[in-house]
Amino acid sequence: TPIPSPDLKTCGRATISDGPLVPYTCCPPPMPTNFDTIPYYKFPSMTKLRIRPPAHAVDEEYIAKYNLAISRMKDLDKTEPLNPLGFKQQANIHCAYCNGAYIIGGKELQVHNSWLFFPFHRWYLYFYERILGKLIDDPTFALPYWNWDHPKGMRLPPMFDREGTSIYDERRNQQVRNGTVMDLGSFGDKVQTTQLQLMSNNLTLMYRQMVTNAPCPLLFFGAPYVLGNNVEAPGTIENIPHIPVHIWAGTVRGSTFPNGDTSYGEDMGNFYSAGLDPVFYCHHGNVDRMWNEWKAIGGKRRDLSEKDWLNSEFFFYDENKKPYRVKVRDCLDAKKMGYDYAPMPTPWRNFKP
Ligand code: C2O
Numbered sequence: 003t004p005i006p007s008p009d010l011k012t013c014g015r016a017t018i019s020d021g022p023l024v025p026y027t028c029c030p031p032p033m034p035t036n037f038d039t040i041p042y043y044k045f046p047s048m049t050k051l052r053i054r055p056p057a058h059a060v061d062e063e064y065i066a067k068y069n070l071a072i073s074r075m076k077d078l079d080k081t082e083p084l085n086p087l088g089f090k091q092q093a094n095i096h097c098a099y100c101n102g103a104y105i106i107g108g109k110e111l112q113v114h115n116s117w118l119f120f121p122f123h124r125w126y127l128y129f130y131e132r133i134l135g136k137l138i139d140d141p142t143f144a145l146p147y148w149n150w151d152h153p154k155g156m157r158l159p160p161m162f163d164r165e166g167t168s169i170y171d172e173r174r175n176q177q178v179r180n181g182t183v184m185d186l187g188s189f190g191d192k193v194q195t196t197q198l199q200l201m202s203n204n205l206t207l208m209y210r211q212m213v214t215n216a217p218c219p220l221l222f223f224g225a226p227y228v229l230g231n232n233v234e235a236p237g238t239i240e241n242i243p244h245i246p247v248h249i250w251a252g253t254v255r256g257s258t259f260p261n262g263d264t265s266y267g268e269d270m271g272n273f274y275s276a277g278l279d280p281v282f283y284c285h286h287g288n289v290d291r292m293w294n295e296w297k298a299i300g301g302k303r304r305d306l307s308e309k310d311w312l313n314s315e316f317f318f319y320d321e322n323k324k325p326y327r328v329k330v331r332d333c334l335d336a337k338k339m340g341y342d343y344a345p346m347p348t349p350w351r352n353f354k355p
Contacts, residue, residue, distance in 0.1 A: 003229040005118065007315035007327045008104035008111055009037050016101035019273050020255065021266040026274055028097035031084040033325050040317060043326035045339065050142050052131065052341040054291075057146035057159035057284050064146075065161045071134040071143065072280055073168035086319035087133045093277030095126060095318070100273035107230035114273070115234040116227035117220070117311050120293050121330040123286045128339055129318045130283055136321040144341060147287030150186060150247060151208045151295075152346050153201045155288075157181050158251070162281045169280040173269045175253050184250055186243035204243075208350035211238040212296055219306045222296055228310045239292050247285050248276060291343045294336060299351075305334050 013029035033040070055064065078088035085091065097103065099122060102110035113122040127145060135143030149155025158178045162169050178184075183197045186204040195203075216222040216238040224237035236245075252271020259265055266272050269279040276282045296303050306312070312331035319325050336342055 003107075004310045004313040004330075005106060005111070005227060005229060005315070007040075007317040008098075008106060010317075011037055012105065013098060013103050014105075016097050016103040016274060018266050019101060021272070026097065026101065028094035028101065028274065029103055030094065030098060030319070031086050031091060034323075035325070040325050040327050043318075043320070043328045043332070045332075048141075048340045051337065052135070052142050052144035053344050054144040054147050054287055054341060055344045056149040056152075056155060056346050057161065057287075058149060058155050058157075060146055060161065067138060067140065067143065068134075068146065068161075069168045071138045074137040075134065076168060086323055086325075087137070087321065090278070092130060092133070093275070096277040096282075097274040099316070109230070109232065112232075112234075113316075114240065115236045116225050116232060117223040117237070117306060118227050118314060118330075119224055119237065119240045120290070121311075121314070121333050122316055124290050124293070124333045124336075124339075125316055125318060125328050127283055127286055127290060128333070128341070129320055131341065132321040145287050146284050147291055147343060148247075148281065148284040149346055150184065150204075150243060150285075150288055151292070151348065151350055153205070153349070155346075156184050156186070156201055156204055158184075158281070159284065162284070171269055171279040171281065173253060173259070173265075173275075174251055174279060174281075178251050184247065186246055188246050188250065190249055190254075202353070205350040205353040206355050207242065209353040210355065211242055212292065212350065213299060213354070216296065216303070218302045219304060222303065223306055223311075226308070226310065227314075239289060239296075244285075244289050251279065251281060251285075252276075287343075290336075294343065295348060 010033055015025040016028050018024045018026055075089040078085045079090045099113045104111040131145045135141055148159055163179050164170055183200050185200055187207045222237045224240055225233045225235035248270045252267040253265040255267045257265045269275040314330045315327050317325055317327050
């Protein structure tokens with residue numbers, strides 16, 4: 003049986019992963035209607051695709067627009083804390099789906115480490131992008147993607163490194179600043195090597211995760227997750243580089259913030275807080291793009307055909323504050339959803355070890 007959409011009525015306290023048992027509340031705001039009558043989402047008619055640009059290559063005009071949209075979202079937190087389109091409410095979606103706020107089939111709902119990973123985040127970004135567009139009155143607004151699979155994108159995109167702007171986050175590891183090259187395979191330890199070597203290691207790693215280790219759907223998407231049964235195994239890309247990028251951008255667990263608080267990896271390095279860093283949605287743009295790129299390699303690289311996957315459901319508020327249920331089967335084609343990625347070369351394809 004597929005995982006049904008969680009019911010807001012049953013939403014409870016969540017807990018911070020790997021922290022002490024700190025109860026954290028991240029349930030969505032009350033719904034205007036009864037949960038049982040939430041309709042299935044239908045794609046609105048559209049005229050133009052939203053084209054998501056690589057984050058390292060955007061111009062000042064784009065940066066200004068993006069910052070404006072995020073700052074309007076943040077303003078909602080102050081003026082209307084229960085507005086589901088607010089910045090914190092949007093970040094809380096990630097917490098609610100990953101930190102035990104819902105019990106489904108006798109277990110805490112957790113969309114990571116399973117085949118729900120790709121579809122959940124695709125839907126999440128879909129609505130987030132539309133909300134941002136709505137806030138600045140631009141129906142073609144598209145999120146940027148963090149092009150970490152290309153040498154030009156293997157560092158924090160510069161626009162996120164401008165202190166005082168709304169897409170800057172103080173709760174980031176300082177080591178990610180000023181153009182430091184990232185190690186896509188690291189879960190915390192640093193290896194001494196040159197930037198050039200690091201980039202070439204990253205490309206080899208991308209080849210491994212996209213090609214060698216993911217010749218068939220279950221290896222790429224992750225283990226089946228059905229009602230009452232979940233083996234918890236992430237797909238190749240979810241595991242690496244997805245997790246290392248989170249860890250890299252969050253502060254070190256156990257370190258201390260300037261205000262004296264202990265870090266549990268905030269923001270990017272913990273499920274409950276990851277969505278509080280605007281770069282989260284940029285990171286997931288590229289994760290989502292890898293889904294398309296993987297299918298484009300060919301062979302047996304296709305979407306899963308299991309009904310239990312196709313019929314799994316989530317719920318989200320759309321840009322008009324209306325709640326909808328969505329199904330995995332409706333998010334398999336990004337273009338049908340109204341967006342696409344500005345193409346970038348994929349040099350890792352030539353990095354067969
Ligand atoms: Cu929901 Cu990158 O994690």
